[in-house]
Amino acid sequence: MPQTTEVKIDPETHTLIREGVESQINPFDLYALEEAVRVRERLAERGEEATVTVITMGPPQAEAALREAISLGADDAILLSDRAFAGSDTWATSYALGRALTKLEPGLVFCGMQAIDGDTGQVGPGIAVHMDYAQAAYVAKIESLEKRKIVVKRLIENGYERVSLRLPAVLTVVREINEPRTPSLRGKMNAKKAEIPVWKAADIEAPEDKIGLLGSPTQVIKVFSPPHRQGGEKWAGDSPDLADKLCDLLAEMEIV
Amino acid sequence: MSIRIIEDKCNGCALCVKACPQIAVEVKDKLATIDLDRCNFCGACVSACRLRAITIEIEKQPREDLSQYSGVWVFGEQWGGEIAPVVFELITAGRQLANARKSELAVVALGQNLDSAAQRLSDYPVDKILIYEAPELASYDPERYSRVLSDLCRELKPEIVLAGATTTGRSFLSRVAVQLYTGLTADCTGLAIGDDGLLHQTRPAFGGNIMAEIICPYTRPQMATVRHKVIPTSPKSSNGKRPEIVRLDPKPQLFGSRSEILEFIEQLDGTVNIVEADVIVSGGRGIQAPENFALLEELANALGGAVGSSRAAVDAGWIPYSHQVGQTGKTVCPKLYIACGISGAVQHLAGMSSSDTIIAINKDPNAPIFQVADFGFVGDCLEIVPLLTKKIAALRGRG
Numbered sequence: 079m080p081q082t083t084e085v086k087i088d089p090e091t092h093t094l095i096r097e098g099v100e101s102q103i104n105p106f107d108l109y110a111l112e113e114a115v116r117v118r119e120r121l122a123e124r125g126e127e128a129t130v131t132v133i134t135m136g137p138p139q140a141e142a143a144l145r146e147a148i149s150l151g152a153d154d155a156i157l158l159s160d161r162a163f164a165g166s167d168t169w170a171t172s173y174a175l176g177r178a179l180t181k182l183e184p185g186l187v188f189c190g191m192q193a194i195d196g197d198t199g200q201v202g203p204g205i206a207v208h209m210d211y212a213q214a215a216y217v218a219k220i221e222s223l224e225k226r227k228i229v230v231k232r233l234i235e236n237g238y239e240r241v242s243l244r245l246p247a248v249l250t251v252v253r254e255i256n257e258p259r260t261p262s263l264r265g266k267m268n269a270k271k272a273e274i275p276v277w278k279a280a281d282i283e284a285p286e287d288k289i290g291l292l293g294s295p296t297q298v299i300k301v302f303s304p305p306h307r308q309g310g311e312k313w314a315g316d317s318p319d320l321a322d323k324l325c326d327l328l329a330e331m332e333i334v
Numbered sequence: 335m336s337i338r339i340i341e342d343k344c345n346g347c348a349l350c351v352k353a354c355p356q357i358a359v360e361v362k363d364k365l366a367t368i369d370l371d372r373c374n375f376c377g378a379c380v381s382a383c384r385l386r387a388i389t390i391e392i393e394k395q396p397r398e399d400l401s402q403y404s405g406v407w408v409f410g411e412q413w414g415g416e417i418a419p420v421v422f423e424l425i426t427a428g429r430q431l432a433n434a435r436k437s438e439l440a441v442v443a444l445g446q447n448l449d450s451a452a453q454r455l456s457d458y459p460v461d462k463i464l465i466y467e468a469p470e471l472a473s474y475d476p477e478r479y480s481r482v483l484s485d486l487c488r489e490l491k492p493e494i495v496l497a498g499a500t501t502t503g504r505s506f507l508s509r510v511a512v513q514l515y516t517g518l519t520a521d522c523t524g525l526a527i528g529d530d531g532l533l534h535q536t537r538p539a540f541g542g543n544i545m546a547e548i549i550c551p552y553t554r555p556q557m558a559t560v561r562h563k564v565i566p567t568s569p570k571s572s573n574g575k576r577p578e579i580v581r582l583d584p585k586p587q588l589f590g591s592r593s594e595i596l597e598f599i600e601q602l603d604g605t606v607n608i609v610e611a612d613v614i615v616s617g618g619r620g621i622q623a624p625e626n627f628a629l630l631e632e633l634a635n636a637l638g639g640a641v642g643s644s645r646a647a648v649d650a651g652w653i654p655y656s657h658q659v660g661q662t663g664k665t666v667c668p669k670l671y672i673a674c675g676i677s678g679a680v681q682h683l684a685g686m687s688s689s690d691t692i693i694a695i696n697k698d699p700n701a702p703i704f705q706v707a708d709f710g711f712v713g714d715c716l717e718i719v720p721l722l723t724k725k726i727a728a729l730r731g732r733g
Contacts, residue, residue: 105662165373168511198508204509213593215476235413235607296517296548297377297551300546301546304538308706313712314699333613334729
């Protein structure tokens with residue numbers, strides 16, 4: 079029964095630090111959060127109660143992102159943070175999040191399509207396997223939600239696919255699914271006074287050889303800057319002249 | 335695992351500080367120190383350090399004998415028997431890897447009525463085509479597909495498994511990797527066998543601002559999804575050698591699933607999938623009105639391409655989300671990307687800057703798009719585009 083709704087914020091959020099925006103919600107996860115809040119609201123209209131819990135894995139600073147999530151409508155939040163998680167790849171990340179989520183027994187888990195930095199899109203499906211939940215990736219619309227069943231429209235290469243899933247389920251959502259709200263005053267107040275528990279590896283009973291660098295099958299051995307693109311030649315002038323020039327260019331490239 | 339600064343070698347030059355994506359390194363009193371709460375052992379500092387003053391040590395052992403794994407598999411993604419174009423790109427990559435490892439290349443196709451797909455694949459330089467047919471596999475189901483592929487990997491032990499970074503490939507290979515407890519690198523743009531015999535996988539991160547090279551040393555198979563269009567399509571076999579077609583016995587006990595496909599809704603507008611297009615004509619805020627997208631469509635049709643858009647145009651409701659290129663949309667790398675009336679926000683650039691050639695048309699000579707465009711045209715795209723389409727039609731008429 080969909081009593082609790084989980085939102086997972088991608089664990090890789092914290093790497094946004096690089097851009098100096100300390101601990102913001104990964105933009106993709108905003109859609110996941112918004113959809114979870116909408117589901118809660120829809121259920122409330124039917125007299126069913128649900129809560130939205132946001133969970134993320136990251137350094138202590140990620141707490142700020144969780145508070146932001148509460149200001150946007152989440153009921154509560156959990157931070158999965160432990161030095162032992164450092165170096166987790168998508169396998170170890172989805173394992174740890176899966177363990178934590180299993181403790182919460184949610185009816186639905188919402189994930190962003192992918193993180194903004196790692197952008198692998200693997201963590202959501204990974205969580206589904208670790209939790210043994212049904213899965214729909216790239217969800218663009220929730221069409222109906224019943225006690226044991228959800229019907230979603232998911233984005234595929236050449237259009238969409240309508241799929242019915244038996245609950246509980248993990249959904250990863252695309253941007254098309256909704257327009258996220260801005261924080262409400264009440265939300266901001268809630269965010270300020272919320273107590274956010276920090277779960278360590280021991281709290282989710284995660285063996286050390288399944289988390290962090292030790293639990294990660296992949297290893298980054300080199301990080302480098304891609305070849306920098308530079309602006310080339312630029313032309314200005316009348317539109318007909320520019321169209322001629324452009325046409326010549328396409329002919330040169332053997333496009334036309 | 336541990337990361338260590340060798341104090342005698344470090345001179346406090348701070349190259350590591352600049353290299354660290356996590357801002358986990360600081361230089362204090364001419365000595366680098368690492369904040370272990372932030373460090374994720376990515377190794378950027380190790381490769382940046384000219385004095386070899388940073389070391390990362392990992393004590394890890396494989397759980398099984400890795401030498402029992404051999405061969406390269408390409409996942410033969412298909413829709414109703416039609417092989418996805420990316421599969422032919424994967425064959426190019428797979429062939430090179432298999433040659434480098436002196437092993438076999440196989441394409442694995444799951445589905446139903448795959449005879450014509452198998453025939454089509456037979457023209458290409460692969461050693462084996464593994465066909466796994468069952469009515470339950472007629473269309474993609476994450477649970478069934480991942481269980482079947484995991485089972486095949488356990489039984490036949492390929493060393494490397496590749497799939498396209500399509501919505502299917504991405505959402506199901508990650509399941510297989512979790513089930514097999516092995517590594518998967520998503521969205522690779524480069525694959526090679528290193529001197530160590532391992533698969534070295536290169537992928538962009540941070541929207542393409544950083545490239546990472548990744549290995550999977552202790553578990554098998556080594557798995558990767560590969561972006562469209564970064565590898566050329568394989569030529570057909572030239573030596574007349576036909577691959578062996580192997581039909582695998584389906585195991586119905588693997589076909590349990592909690593999901594059911596109710597309907598496919600094919601999107602008819604812009605029939606060409608933008609990630610597969612060789613030419614993309616893309617429009618942004620400068621297109622000004624939804625009806626003006628028709629101008630781009632006409633040009634795209636004339637060039638045999640597809641229409642893309644910036645986020646601004648999607649947000650304005652001028653074109654559906656499935657056309658959006660950029661960080662929150664699709665990542666594309668066509669041979670030619672024509673950006674019309676797109677200013678070039680970093681989020682957009684992240685989705686298209688690895689295109690082979692970029693042409694930008696924009697009224698604003700200072701638009702950031704010109705910094706990545708190989709050819710820039712300062713002018714009104716609403717005038718230039720239709721003129722260009724006409725010119726192309728005239729050229730064709732003459733030719």
